[in-house]
Amino acid sequence: MEIKGSELFVKALLEENVDILFAYPGGQAIDLFDALYDQEKIEVVLPRHEQALVHAADGYARSTGKVGVCLVTSGPGATNLVTGIATANYDSVPLVCFTGQVPTNLIGNDAFQEVDIVGITRSISKYAVTVRNREDLGAIIKKAFFIARTGKPGVVVVDLPKDIQRAYGSDEYQGEINIRGYKPNTGVHLGQIKKALDVLGKAQKPVFLVGGGVNISHANKEMKQLAELTNVPVITTIMGKGAIPTDHPLYVGNIGIHGNYAANTAISQCDVLFSIGTRFNDRITGKVTEFAKNAVIIHVDIDSASISRNIMVDIPIVADAKIAIKALLEKATALNNQAWVDQITAWKKSYPLSMNYQGMTPQIIIEKINKLFKNSIVVTDVGQNQLWTTQFLELDENRQMLTSGGLGTMGYGFPAAIGAKMGNPDKDVIAICGDGGVQMNIQELATAVVYEIPLILCILNNGYLGNVRQWQEMFFNKRYSSTCLRYRKRCSKDCQNPDKCCPEYTPDFIKLAESYGAKAIRVEQVCDIEYAFMEAKANTFTPTIIEFIISPEANVLPIVPAGNSLSEMIMED
Amino acid sequence: MKKRWICLYVENEIGVLARISGLFSSKSYNIDSLTVGTTEDETISRMTISVTSDDKTFEQIKKQLNRSVEVIKVVDYTDIPIHMKELLFIKINNCSESDKLEIFRIAAVFKVQITDYDKYNVLLECLQSEKQNDDLISLFKKCFGSRLEIVRGGSVAIEAISITNR
Ligand SMILES: Cc1ncc(C[n+]2csc(CCOP(=O)(O)OP(=O)(O)O)c2C)c(N)n1
Ligand SMILES: [Mg+2]
Numbered sequence: 001m002e003i004k005g006s007e008l009f010v011k012a013l014l015e016e017n018v019d020i021l022f023a024y025p026g027g028q029a030i031d032l033f034d035a036l037y038d039q040e041k042i043e044v045v046l047p048r049h050e051q052a053l054v055h056a057a058d059g060y061a062r063s064t065g066k067v068g069v070c071l072v073t074s075g076p077g078a079t080n081l082v083t084g085i086a087t088a089n090y091d092s093v094p095l096v097c098f099t100g101q102v103p104t105n106l107i108g109n110d111a112f113q114e115v116d117i118v119g120i121t122r123s124i125s126k127y128a129v130t131v132r133n134r135e136d137l138g139a140i141i142k143k144a145f146f147i148a149r150t151g152k153p154g155v156v157v158v159d160l161p162k163d164i165q166r167a168y169g170s171d172e173y174q175g176e177i178n179i180r181g182y183k184p185n186t187g188v189h190l191g192q193i194k195k196a197l198d199v200l201g202k203a204q205k206p207v208f209l210v211g212g213g214v215n216i217s218h219a220n221k222e223m224k225q226l227a228e229l230t231n232v233p234v235i236t237t238i239m240g241k242g243a244i245p246t247d248h249p250l251y252v253g254n255i256g257i258h259g260n261y262a263a264n265t266a267i268s269q270c271d272v273l274f275s276i277g278t279r280f281n282d283r284i285t286g287k288v289t290e291f292a293k294n295a296v297i298i299h300v301d302i303d304s305a306s307i308s309r310n311i312m313v314d315i316p317i318v319a320d321a322k323i324a325i326k327a328l329l330e331k332a333t334a335l336n337n338q339a340w341v342d343q344i345t346a347w348k349k350s351y352p353l354s355m356n357y358q359g360m361t362p363q364i365i366i367e368k369i370n371k372l373f374k375n376s377i378v379v380t381d382v383g384q385n386q387l388w389t390t391q392f393l394e395l396d397e398n399r400q401m402l403t404s405g406g407l408g409t410m411g412y413g414f415p416a417a418i419g420a421k422m423g424n425p426d427k428d429v430i431a432i433c434g435d436g437g438v439q440m441n442i443q444e445l446a447t448a449v450v451y452e453i454p455l456i457l458c459i460l461n462n463g464y465l466g467n468v469r470q471w472q473e474m475f476f477n478k479r480y481s482s483t484c485l486r487y488r489k490r491c492s493k494d495c496q497n498p499d500k501c502c503p504e505y506t507p508d509f510i511k512l513a514e515s516y517g518a519k520a521i522r523v524e525q526v527c528d529i530e531y532a533f534m535e536a537k538a539n540t541f542t543p544t545i546i547e548f549i550i551s552p553e554a555n556v557l558p559i560v561p562a563g564n565s566l567s568e569m570i571m572e573d
Numbered sequence: 574m575k576k577r578w579i580c581l582y583v584e585n586e587i588g589v590l591a592r593i594s595g596l597f598s599s600k601s602y603n604i605d606s607l608t609v610g611t612t613e614d615e616t617i618s619r620m621t622i623s624v625t626s627d628d629k630t631f632e633q634i635k636k637q638l639n640r641s642v643e644v645i646k647v648v649d650y651t652d653i654p655i656h657m658k659e660l661l662f663i664k665i666n667n668c669s670e671s672d673k674l675e676i677f678r679i680a681a682v683f684k685v686q687i688t689d690y691d692k693y694n695v696l697l698e699c700l701q702s703e704k705q706n707d708d709l710i711s712l713f714k715k716c717f718g719s720r721l722e723i724v725r726g727g728s729v730a731i732e733a734i735s736i737t738n739r
Contacts, residue, residue, distance in 0.1 A: 122592055123599045127642045132587070147642060181584060181645040305636035308629070 002168040005137050006035035009098070009165070010042075012141040012173050018042055018069050020422055022057040024050050026073020028100030028113060031165040033071075045422065045451060048443040050077055052415035054084025054097065055441070059416030061093050062402045063377050064423040065218065067148050070097040075113030078159075079120065083409055085155045086124040090406030091239065092216055094153035096144045103163040104132060118159050126154030134167040139174050146177055151184030152303045153216065185302060188319035193327045196274070196298045196315050201333065203272035203296075205340045206232045209255065212239030212405065213277015213302060219322035220244065220397065223276075226325055230332050232274070233344050235263045237284050239405040240277065242395030252344055253353070256284040257560040258387045261351035264558075264566040266344050267292050274298045277321040279306040281406070290565030300324045353391050356572070357554050360526050362388040362460055365548055366432070368529050370394045372537070373428045377402060377420045381413030381433035383467040385460045387556040389432050411440025414457055418448055421455045428456070428537065435461040435485060435505075445516035448543035456536045459509055459547045462554065463498060470555045474570070475562075498552040509547045519544040576605070577631050578650035578657070578730060581620040584643045585611055593620065593644070596637055602630065606659075606703075606727035617645065621657075621730045623703075654733035661699040661706040663713055664722040668693055675716065683709060702739060703728050 003011075009032055013021065020043045025033045036044055047053040050072050057068030068088075072078055078099040088095050102111040107130075118128040127147050131140050137160075144156040200206055214223050224244040227234045234244050235252045244251055253260040255267050264286075267273065273295040278284070285291040291311060299306075299313040300321060307316045317324055355363040366389055369378065378393055379402040380386040386403055393401055402420060404412040417431035438459050448455060469483040478496045487495075488503040513520035519539050521532045523546055536544035558569035583589050590609060597604050605623040612619045624634065631651075638647050650657075665676060676695050680687050683705075689696040699706055706725060713721055730739070 118588060119591065122588070122595050128588075130587070179642065182642045303640065305633065305640055309633060 001171045003171040004031070004035070005134055005160070005165045005167050005169065006031040008137055008169070008171060008173065009141070009160070010035045010039055011171065012138060013042055013069065014039070015173050016067070016145050018067075020045055020060060021069050021071055022047060022053045022060075022419070023071035024053055024073065024077060026075075026077050026100060026113070028074035028102060028162050029071060029077070031162065032098070032100070032160070045447070047415065047418070047447045049441065050080030051084050051411065052418075052441040052444045052447070054081045054095070055087065055409075055412050055415035056419030056422070056444075056447075057095055058084060058088040058093050058412075059379060059402055059419030060423040061088070061095055061419075062091075062416070063400060063420040066423070067094045067096055067145055068419065070095065072097070073100040073113070074102055074117070075115050078117040079115055082120060082124070083411075085121055085157065087404050087407045087409040087412060089125055089155040091212065091404065092153045093155070094148040095155045096148050097155060097157045099157060099159050100165075101130065101159045101161040104161045105163070107161065118157060121155075121157045124155075125157050126152075128157035128159070130159040131161065131164050134164050134169040137164060138170065138172055139177065142174050142177050143179060147179070147182060151182075185318055185320065186323070188324050188327050189317065190327065192315060192317045193324070194331065196317060197328065197331050199296050199298065199315065200230065200232070200272055200274055201335065203335065204337060205270045206230075206272040206274060206335065206337060207252070207266050207270045208232050208234045209237070209267065209273055209275040209278060210234055210240040210243040211237045211276065211278025213300075213321040214240055214243040214325075216277070217320050217322040219325050222322060222325040222329060224248065226329055226332060229329065229334065231335050231337060231341060233266065233341055235267060237278050237281075237405075238390045238403065241390060242399075242401060245396035246394045247396070249345070250341070252348065254390060255566065257286060258391065258556050258558065259284075259560075259566070260348075260353050260391070261558060261569065261571065262344055262347035264560070264569060265347055268565065268567040270295045272296050272298065276300040276324065277302070279303070280310040282310070285310060286560045286564055286566040286568075290567070351571070355554065355557075357551055360524070360529070360548060360550060361554060362550060363392050364526055365458070365460070365529060366392040368533060369430060372530065372533050373430060374398055375426075376400075376428040376430060377417075377424060379403070379413050379417040379420055379429065379431045381431070381437035382408045382410045383434040383437055383465065384462070384470065384554070384556050385432050385434040385437070385466075386413075387467070388460075391556070410434075410437035412437075414438055415441050415444045415447075417455050417457070418444055418453055421453050422451070430456045430458060432458045432460065434466060435459055435463065435509075436465045439507075442512070445513060445518050445543065449517040452541040453543055454540050455543050456533070457543060457545045459545060460550050461505070461509070461547055462550050462552050463502070463505060464552055466554075467556070469553070473553065473555070474559070509545055513545040518542060520547065521545070522547045522549065524549045574625055574627055575651075576623060576625050578655070578728075579620075579622045579624070579635070579638070580648040580650050580730060581622060581638060581644060582612075582646040583618050583620060584645065585616050585618040586643065589618070589643045592641060593638070596641065597624075597634070600633070600637065602626065602634055608727040608729050610729075621650075621728055623728065650730055650732075654737040655730045655739055656733055656737070657702065657728050657730035657739040658700055659703045659706055659726060659728040661701075661709070661725040662723070663697045663699065663710070665695045665697075665713070665717050666693065666720045666722065668695055668720075672717070679712065685709065
């Protein structure tokens with residue numbers, strides 16, 4: 001039977017089991033929206049900005065493991081996706097983004113709302129393609145979903161010219177695909193596994209360093225078994241946190257420029273570093289020449305290009321984390337390394353992460369979340385709010401954390417939380433944002449209200465772009481250049497002392513929330529935290545903002561200054 | 574740092590050249606030369622790419638190319654027997670009679686073709702290794718300076734059967 005391209009588009013989404021489509025209409029996508037109008041299986045959600053739209057799809061995808069799907073119009077609709085595409089692709093999140101496009105005969109003419117979105121997104125996506133023939137449509141969509149979710153997952157952009165949407169053609173949504181240039185690795189080299197285990201077996205001071213790859217491949221259970229079987233301590237990157245429960249005796253903590261003392265010290269002193277699913281980003285290595293200097297390094301990664309790029313690796317294993325860990329579990333044995341485990345435990349006890357400030361610290365707030373929300377997804381924005389969360393949030397099988405690790409995109413947290421809640425209606429979803437970043441997508445209050453999404457949006461209001469302010473305090477003589485969010489024209493330019501007389505904060509987040517029809521609570525003291533969370537939890541149809549007024553100059557510690565090795569941490573103010 | 578050669582099989586589609594060259598530029602790898610054309614299978618193009626890099630960067634380049642969806646196969650031609658040639662045109666303008674004599678002599682000695690000329694201008698077509706073309710260019714620059722017009726195509730290469738010629 002002959003059907004329109006737009007109808008095949010809908011059929012394809014149904015066959016891919018898409019249950020939520022994050023979509024914003026416009027002239028070059030109107031046929032697709034028309035085709036969507038008659039079906040009921042796919043919920044079409046209309047966020048208030050395309051950047052928020054793609055972050056929402058990202059939050060949905062990270063929290064469900066399914067492919068997130070976006071649909072926007074050409075030109076500005078498409079360019080508004082760019083930051084979200086880069087954010088998702090950087091963290092290996094599977095998304096398929098459909099963009100409307102001007103008709104094929106107008107492409108290249110500088111037509112109204114024409115942009116070369118495939119050209120723009122080429123370097124920030126896994127694959128980007130324009131459909132140029134109606135007969136290719138089905139195969140390209142099939143290919144898009146396959147590429148997005150397999151191998152190292154990522155973002156695929158499919159650009160759909162309007163004439164292709166309207167043209168009649170086959171209704172077939174092809175079953176099999178074979179892409180000759182794309183063969184994701186589904187095995188593991190057993191010889192390398194054996195080599196790795198031989199080295200690990202002889203180690204005195206071994207550690208596992210676990211990155212986001214373990215969470216992406218859902219190998220948490222296997223990772224825990226492997227740690228327990230071998231008795232090797234587990235250190236994580238920010239993206240790997242939660243790979244094993246954070247209260248596990250073998251869990252050490254995060255490494256990196258805001259890692260904890262025990263983890264950074266253990267990495268610096270270990271003799272075998274067994275890393276799985278991390279690309280040794282500069283935020284985790286510190287000065288590379290000093291990183292795990294005395295260790296034999298084993299590296300499992302699905303992406304061969306991530307191996308020996310930043311850190312030279314002795315034993316590379318190209319494989320999906322879960323497949324590799326399962327193979328390791330078959331042959332691994334217990335190590336005789338209790339002295340090392342005890343040493344690390346002692347470091348953890350002597351130098352725990354803790355914020356030594358008066359009053360309502362982020363640590364206290366996050367510890368309340370640990371206590372009150374056992375079955376939850378916590379989504380962070382970017383900045384100090386994020387770093388504190390990665391430090392103090394406890395994770396296990398029932399509590400997951402989503403964060404923009406690779407790109408560090410302010411404005412990510414709130415819309416991603418909306419997507420996460422849509423994908424997980426039975427879990428509590430909590431966004432933790434800064435007062436700066438939350439304003440980058442605050443318009444999504446409308447989305448959360450109209451779709452009755454009862455998430456909790458915590459704003460840690462320090463009145464500053466805190467993360468940058470902290471660097472200015474520590475490394476730029478406290479010259480607070482463009483980081484004060486209370487600044488008004490009448491302020492002196494070189495103010496370094498936020499105090500009670502500072503101008504009023506704008507916006508008033510409480511009034512703002514109310515004007516959108518959301519609930520809002522302002523919390524200024526520790527004794528009100530728990531009550532606020534309980535009240536928010538009771539709102540089952542409405543989002544709740546909780547604005548926490550925190551100390552303006554609290555810092556994230558420890559910190560490894562730029563260019564230093566991980567063992568050169570600044571521990572306190 | 575060393576000169577390397579890669580043979581790349583890619584999908585013959587719009588945008589593939591941009592993807593490949595974009596991959597080099599986004600990672601700050603400099604391409605020395607790149608040629609591309611279709612093959613016996615018109616859905617596949619073949620590229621011959623040359624870069625100057627250290628071992629580590631070159632490994633990265635190959636891996637990055639390999640993981641592109643549009644790239645079907647990457648073959649390292651750096652140290653294997655191949656045949657490789659580059660086409661070079663040299664046009665010399667405003668020649669005197671004695672210039673022309675000299676050019677004809679050079680062509681005879683270096684075994685390159687004169688494919689076109691008139692009273693004042695001569696065109697040479699040189700199909701040889703890149704190195705030989707480099708040398709010829711410096712010779713012509715020495716003799717004819719600013720009167721030259723030079724265009725070169727970049728090398729194309731194919732695996733050898735029983736003898737090597739690069
Ligand atoms: C889109 C974007 N712009 C700029 C930055 C740089 N940046 C990183 S953290 C930060 C400050 C964030 O301030 P706020 O949202 O108030 O969070 P806080 O650090 O105070 O918790 C800035 C400006 C960024 N990461 N993303
Ligand atoms: Mg702030």
